Amino acid sequence: MLKVKKSTPYFFLLPGLSMMLLLVFVPLIMGVNFSFQNITQRNAYPRTFRVTERVSEDTVKITTQSEAAQVKYVGLDNYRKVFQSQSFWKVFGQTLIWTFFNVFFHFVLGLGLALILNQHLRLKGLWRALLLIPWAVPSYITAFSWRWLFNGDYGLFNHILAGLGLDRISWLSDAFWSMFAVVTTNIWLGVPFMMITLLGGLQGIPDELYEAAQIDGASKWRQFWSVTLPMLKPVAMVTVLLGIVWTFNMFNIIYLVTQDNPHTDILATFAFKAFFVRGEYGLACAYAVVILVILALFSLLYLRMSKDNQVSA
Amino acid sequence: MKSKYLLFLCVCVSVLLLACKPRSEGTDDTADVTLQRTNQPVTISFWHTFNADETVTLEQALKDFKQAYPHITVALQQVPFSDALNKYKTVAQAGQAPDVFRSEIAWTTELASLGYLMSLDAFLDEEAQQDYLPAALRYAKYKGHVWGVPQVTDCLALFYNKDKVGAPPKTLDELVTIGKQLTSPGVQYGFFYRGDPYWFTPFVWAFGGELIDSESLQVEIAEPPAVQALQFLKDLRETHQIVPQSVDFANDYDNMMIGFKNGEYAMILNGPWSTADALSGPEFKNPDNLGITRIPAGPGGYGSPTGGHNYVISADTQKLFAAWELVNFLSRPEYQAQFALKNNLLPTRQSTYALPEVKANRIIQDFKYVLDAANTRPVIPQSGALFIDLKPAYQAALLGEKNPQAALDEVKKAWQNLLETD
Numbered sequence: 037m038l039k040v041k042k043s044t045p046y047f048f049l050l051p052g053l054s055m056m057l058l059l060v061f062v063p064l065i066m067g068v069n070f071s072f073q074n075i076t077q078r079n080a081y082p083r084t085f086r087v088t089e090r091v092s093e094d095t096v097k098i099t100t101q102s103e104a105a106q107v108k109y110v111g112l113d114n115y116r117k118v119f120q121s122q123s124f125w126k127v128f129g130q131t132l133i134w135t136f137f138n139v140f141f142h143f144v145l146g147l148g149l150a151l152i153l154n155q156h157l158r159l160k161g162l163w164r165a166l167l168l169i170p171w172a173v174p175s176y177i178t179a180f181s182w183r184w185l186f187n188g189d190y191g192l193f194n195h196i197l198a199g200l201g202l203d204r205i206s207w208l209s210d211a212f213w214s215m216f217a218v219v220t221t222n223i224w225l226g227v228p229f230m231m232i233t234l235l236g237g238l239q240g241i242p243d244e245l246y247e248a249a250q251i252d253g254a255s256k257w258r259q260f261w262s263v264t265l266p267m268l269k270p271v272a273m274v275t276v277l278l279g280i281v282w283t284f285n286m287f288n289i290i291y292l293v294t295q296d297n298p299h300t301d302i303l304a305t306f307a308f309k310a311f312f313v314r315g316e317y318g319l320a321c322a323y324a325v326v327i328l329v330i331l332a333l334f335s336l337l338y339l340r341m342s343k344d345n346q347v348s349a
Numbered sequence: 350m351k352s353k354y355l356l357f358l359c360v361c362v363s364v365l366l367l368a369c370k371p372r373s374e375g376t377d378d379t380a381d382v383t384l385q386r387t388n389q390p391v392t393i394s395f396w397h398t399f400n401a402d403e404t405v406t407l408e409q410a411l412k413d414f415k416q417a418y419p420h421i422t423v424a425l426q427q428v429p430f431s432d433a434l435n436k437y438k439t440v441a442q443a444g445q446a447p448d449v450f451r452s453e454i455a456w457t458t459e460l461a462s463l464g465y466l467m468s469l470d471a472f473l474d475e476e477a478q479q480d481y482l483p484a485a486l487r488y489a490k491y492k493g494h495v496w497g498v499p500q501v502t503d504c505l506a507l508f509y510n511k512d513k514v515g516a517p518p519k520t521l522d523e524l525v526t527i528g529k530q531l532t533s534p535g536v537q538y539g540f541f542y543r544g545d546p547y548w549f550t551p552f553v554w555a556f557g558g559e560l561i562d563s564e565s566l567q568v569e570i571a572e573p574p575a576v577q578a579l580q581f582l583k584d585l586r587e588t589h590q591i592v593p594q595s596v597d598f599a600n601d602y603d604n605m606m607i608g609f610k611n612g613e614y615a616m617i618l619n620g621p622w623s624t625a626d627a628l629s630g631p632e633f634k635n636p637d638n639l640g641i642t643r644i645p646a647g648p649g650g651y652g653s654p655t656g657g658h659n660y661v662i663s664a665d666t667q668k669l670f671a672a673w674e675l676v677n678f679l680s681r682p683e684y685q686a687q688f689a690l691k692n693n694l695l696p697t698r699q700s701t702y703a704l705p706e707v708k709a710n711r712i713i714q715d716f717k718y719v720l721d722a723a724n725t726r727p728v729i730p731q732s733g734a735l736f737i738d739l740k741p742a743y744q745a746a747l748l749g750e751k752n753p754q755a756a757l758d759e760v761k762k763a764w765q766n767l768l769e770t771d
Contacts, residue, residue, distance in 0.1 A: 084464040085464055086466075095382060102379075115680040118475070186597075187604065190607065206597060207597070209748060211748070211750065295599045
């Protein structure tokens with residue numbers, strides 16, 4: 037066997053680790069740190085006040101008054117603001133609704149389609165390619181197409197409603213329907229990924245198990261519950277967890293479809309607005325930390341749960 | 350082995366401490382620098398928010414500029430209006446701001462208060478200021494200094510389809526009467542208003558209200574006139590039904606223009622930037638069919654928000670003279686006139702309005718009439734941020750989720766907090 041010095045593997049890990057340190061951990065620590073400070077766009081940088089004065093035709097005197105950056109630690113003030121604001125709980129609720137319905141339908145529809153594609157079908161490649169289209173099209177194009185379908189005055193859906201003699205719906209503004217609209221758009225976008233991963237999982241299930249089940253006289257339904265689902269579980273667990281984390285932090289679709297709308301705000305858009313629109317850096321970081329903690333706790337719990345009832349192979 | 354872990358721990362902790370060092374850069378002090386004009390070749394970076402047609406006009410003006418100042422090269426970059434403020438702040442924080450920027454008037458005071466701009470007192474002296482419209486110049490000033498050169502001014506006006514409307518409504522009551530005559534649900538509506546709070550402000554003034562008092566900085570958005578104005582807009586939809594019943598706040602600017610151009614909406618509110626778009630519609634093949642006049646008056650008179658853009662120069666620029674030459678050149682009456690005649694943007698200088706070709710332009714004269722009665726907002730660093738809080742409350746009231754008084758009370762509270770930050 038080849039002899040390797042003990043330190044060699046660490047040496048190979050170094051580039052990756054240092055990138056992680058630079059791109060993930062340092063910003064993370066800085067963000068956590070900011071969340072305990074009163075930092076805003078107004079005090080984060082030294083502020084200058086530059087006044088110009090004409091001396092002669094070709095000379096100008098610039099007087100600069102500078103004011104030092106005045107950031108200080110304020111303890112848990114930002115977190116207090118986060119939990120005391122009414123909108124936080126409303127937005128938190130919306131985030132849960134958004135995440136649950138998206139991941140639920142991604143999984144159910146994705147699994148359904150994967151099961152169909154796993155049968156012996158004619159033109160299977162064609163169907164699979166067609167079903168992947170929502171995923172292959174850039175997401176902003178899909179989002180704009182849906183936004184156009186939901187358009188209150190000129191959209192297809194309201195056109196149909198008006199044709200049927202029904203009242204038009206304020207799809208992108210109403211509290212319920214705007215959430216419905218973004219969730220629908222995102223379900224459309226997310227199903228192909230779920231489908232293709234689950235299909236991969238399905239194809240990995242050995243045929244012998246089904247043959248054995250058939251010999252035991254198990255119905256198709258029984259086979260699905262007792263063979264397919266348990267065997268799919270490892271793949272499904274991971275994709276669902278990924279789906280939850282992604283969806284929880286999803287940002288672009290909501291912004292592209294309903295724009296800045298309080299009814300479709302989720303924690304991620306809320307933090308974005310605090311940071312970029314209001315320039316409340318400390319508060320925005322506190323939101324980000326809260327999101328991080330929620331997701332970390334959830335992931336731990338979820339992984340523990342999935343370990344507990346793993347299929348004993 | 351243990352020592353290795355210890356070393357690793359030490360590295361981690363030191364990185365942590367390094368990252369956690371509280372920001373306390375800079376000191377409070379004053380410094381003077383004297384700058385000399387040179388004719389060295391320089392490149393000026395210029396971020397603008399002009400649309401495609403306006404950019405054509407700009408590029409033609411820049412060709413003339415290159416001839417007049419061969420040593421100055423201009424690097425143009427178009428930035429989408431909706432992202433421009435954030436982008437500018439981000440680069441300015443890094444000390445990389447473009448030398449020249451076309452800044453919305455409400456942004457100018459905000460950027461000046463953040464220390465991102467260079468004052469232009471040395472260049473735009475008292476005498477030069479005389480030529481600018483006072484309302485436009487107001488928004489370029491902050492703490493007694495000038496921070497921008499007014500480039501265009503604008504306001505909201507009543508756009509109406511002359512074939513359908515005939516004589517435009519002079520009062521809000523007439524708006525309702527005429528609106529009712531012109532409405533047949535599902536086919537045509539007399540009027541259309543947006544869920545964007547900027548489009549709400551004319552009605553606040555028309556009812557005799559105010560957003561924030563310019564002198565005392567008292568928040569007046571929850572006073573009876575503003576509440577009545579909001580109720581009036583709700584009534585237009587619910588009682589008088591002269592606007593469509595469904596709303597679409599995300600698309601309503603585009604929908605308003607499509608509907609107006611195709612004759613589905615007889616009257617809308619919009620600004621000078623949209624006249625070229627309106628005239629491209631089938632209803633306005635004959636440009637004379639487009640009527641532009643003051644928004645109907647309410648008990649408090651006429652209302653319309655004065656808007657516009659300034660050219661501003663970055664506080665970090667190393668090319669102040671060249672940057673000024675560019676701004677000064679583009680602000681010449683003849684180039685303001687180009688933007689006015691080709692793109693219907695309203696000039697900011699008296700001497701531009703005095704040019705015969707500008708005087709002969711019907712649309713500019715129509716807008717001048719509206720502008721003469723337009724209102725101003727308080728010139729404070731927070732004036733851009735006001736709409737962030739007004740928007741959700743205004744929309745909630747329009748959707749019937751909150752009553753107008755409760756919605757505007759919330760805005761009042763948020764604005765009072767906002768005004769407390771320096």
